[in-house]
Amino acid sequence: xxxxxxxxxxxxNIGVRDLKACAPHIYTLxxxxxxxxxxxxxxxxxxxxxWTQTSGAVAIExxxxxEKERLIGTQQFYGAGPGIHGLEIGYILHDEADRGKGxxxxxxxxxxxxxxxxxxxxHRLQLIIExxxxxxxxxxxxxxxxxxxxxxxxxxxxxxxxxxxxVYSRVRD
Numbered sequence: 168x169x170x171x172x173x174x175x176x177x178x179x180n181i182g183v184r185d186l187k188a189c190a191p192h193i194y195t196l197x198x199x200x201x202x203x204x205x206x207x208x209x210x211x212x213x214x215x216x217x218w219t220q221t222s223g224a225v226a227i228e229x230x231x232x233x234e235k236e237r238l239i240g241t242q243q244f245y246g247a248g249p250g251i252h253g254l255e256i257g258y259i260l261h262d263e264a265d266r267g268k269g270x271x272x273x274x275x276x277x278x279x280x281x282x283x284x285x286x287x288x289x290h291r292l293q294l295i296i297e298x299x300x301x302x303x304x305x306x307x308x309x310x311x312x313x314x315x316x317x318x319x320x321x322x323x324x325x326x327x328x329x330x331x332x333x334v335y336s337r338v339r340d
Contacts (some may be wrong), residue, residue, distance in 0.1 A: 169262070170318065172277075174231065175229065175269060176270050176273050178227060178278060179228060180225065182226070184336055185226050189238070189241045209282070221246060222245040223243065225243070226238055226240075227240035227241065228273055230243060239270055240259055240270065240271065242278050243256070244259065244278070250305065253289055254289050255292075257260075258271060272309055275310045275314075276311075279292055280333075291339070293335065294312055295321065295332045295334060298325070312335035315334040315336055317332065318333075319331050
């Protein structure tokens, strides 16, 4: 089912045909590790469709421009954490060749608008971006997210030495 569509990308529910490509990038639905075991992927998918009231994941797919529509990425949302009134968003374009072409920017704008529309109780969306990821920080700012500071040693790169991360937010008003 199509959830939102722009000029270059659409957001849709993840389907069975997408499981192999999307599952390694999904960290929602109380899952703390990527879904790499096929049986576990299907079990979680059958139970939730990767979408609940409090967390979910969508496929990012190209549209138009004479090219064949194709899956290019994954976006997800989940609770921003205890004591924070809002949702956190994660996103990835699976193939580096698709990065830098505006797909992620359009997808983040569409997803942010969708989440605010579907969650009227949510007044804040946030992104946690590792400080080395300049492209993602620029993308956040181009999508109306404001930098709020740095979370020290909060990154995902390494459990032994987590990296510092920027916090970006977009608020409803």
